[in-house]
Amino acid sequence: MDGLVERNVEAAKEDPRSLDEVMQEIAEHKGCGTKGGSGKASCGTGAGQGDMPAEIWEKVKNHPCYSEEAHHHYARMHVAVAPACNIQCNYCNRKYDCANESRPGVVSEKLTPEQAAKKVLAVASTIPQMTVLGIAGPGDPLANPAKTFKTFELISQTAPDIKLCLSTNGLALPEHVDTIQKFNVDHVTITINMVDPEIGAKIYPWIFYNHRRIEGVEAARILSEHQLRGLEMLTERGILCKINSVMIPGINDKHLVEVNKAVKSRGAFLHNIMPLISAPEHGTVFGLTGQRGPTAQELKALQDDCEGEMNMMRHCRQCRADAVGLLGEDRSSEFTTDKIMQMDVKYDLDTRKAYQEKVEGERQAKVEAKQAELATMAGEMSDIKILVAVATKGSGRINEHFGHAKEFQIYELSTSGAKFVGHRRVDLYCQGGFGDEASLETVIRAINDCAAVFVAKIGGCPKNDLLKAGIEPVDQYAMEFIEQSAISYFKDYLQRVKSGEIEHVTRGDADIRQGALINA
Amino acid sequence: MAYKIVASQCTSCSACEAECPNVAISEKNGTFVINPKKCTECIGHFDIPQCVAVCPVDDTCIIDTSYPRYQAPA
């Protein structure tokens, strides 16, 4: 690695900061932070455990699932090799993918371990950004240990540079921790929705354990015990653990603050709270009982509540399990089983390395631009905070046409800079070049809490409708870096408020899109 | 009797395949089927049929009355 990273890794060893800060600062080539941390091997590391941040940083800096910034430059893929599951969740309909890691209502192609390995190599040779392979649903990878570990074995033989990760409901985790370590799996995601079995009983109707089907509170108690023990065992062995929680209003929304404490104290390095996605047509128990998902504001409030405790992950897209590509992009149709089986795959480690070095240069340029822009805001005093939506295809630039955006990234702007706080998925607004009014409304509802939307290009009609809705369409930063532009816009915004040209208003709430990502 | 799988309800999740103590279950044309000659209703292995207990779709692994009740060898 280059000197920049090394220097910062050295610096990181000396001071106790949260992982997020460390990642941010190393990426930004900035000095030391001051905030203290706590907890073993977790996000925050206290003084004396100084080697953790560097180690964690090394592991996650190019991981698109853990760092939003990395998500602009690197891609991960999932393969569905493990369809069986050992528990039942009320938000799952197993005709579809596992709702824990993916979103309900989408189906991934099931592969054998051999097909999966070939697919991974095919994708990695075609898309050099592909650095991470995950095994998630449909089903639980550890309820299918033979298939899961066979896949890992095949991939690690040919493509040792690809990071392996897996997601599990945790029931079978304790018995597989040693194998996970043996295969050098460096990230495990455990979905933990509760630490109180009474609450668990409302989420999990049953588990299959010790050759029996166990129901109710007893089932949730066993599941919770295994999840937390598995988490402890993994962090003891230095394997990174991320926790996913599904926020279910009225069932576990308040309780997730407890969950956050419980997993943090056991060494989880990241907590990802995802909205329940629930619609009757998914055929899930929650879909049928009319259990609603949270609004964007409710989700953000909970993530903010937990953030003081630990790093929150806000960019999870609940991608379909077999998605391939950067950000919301999905190139999986290029890699169907038929196509990959015919491909003649040559795995070229050097080309991949060269590509990744180029990407590192871009990332650094982006960070420097942001720093320079931020410096010009020093001295500005204001309590104003606004949200803005950004249309991007990746690389950290405003490079997507409004009508083509499948999702918008949301940044919170304040005098301390631009902070990524989430993303909103939207239907494709522009279908074959024709604007469609109904979906424009959907887009507006999805970003209704934003003061502006940054795009590479936008047509006249949607522009007017956005203005009517009080959202300023901004295309003057087309192709520029997102954060730099956002800060520059915010400076201007403050000026305009000061001069009385515009009035700062608090925006309303926004919708979280229900249903599957368009089947690309 | 043996157990059978209602093909129209099977999600092909394969969970039953791994749990069957008699390796009676296998995949055929996209769904899973039980070989009635091998199925012992789990008698002698477990208190409850494993395929029934693990299947995510209720009433998908059901008793097939066209076969006589399994008799454990004396």
Ligand code: SF4
């Ligand atoms: S763990 Fe995943 S596959 Fe299993 S029931 Fe829950 S959501 Fe469905």
Ligand code: SF4
């Ligand atoms: S009842 Fe038992 S033996 Fe028969 S198919 Fe099911 S799991 Fe196998």
Ligand code: SF4
């Ligand atoms: S467990 Fe049920 S749904 Fe899954 S393969 Fe067996 S019969 Fe089909």
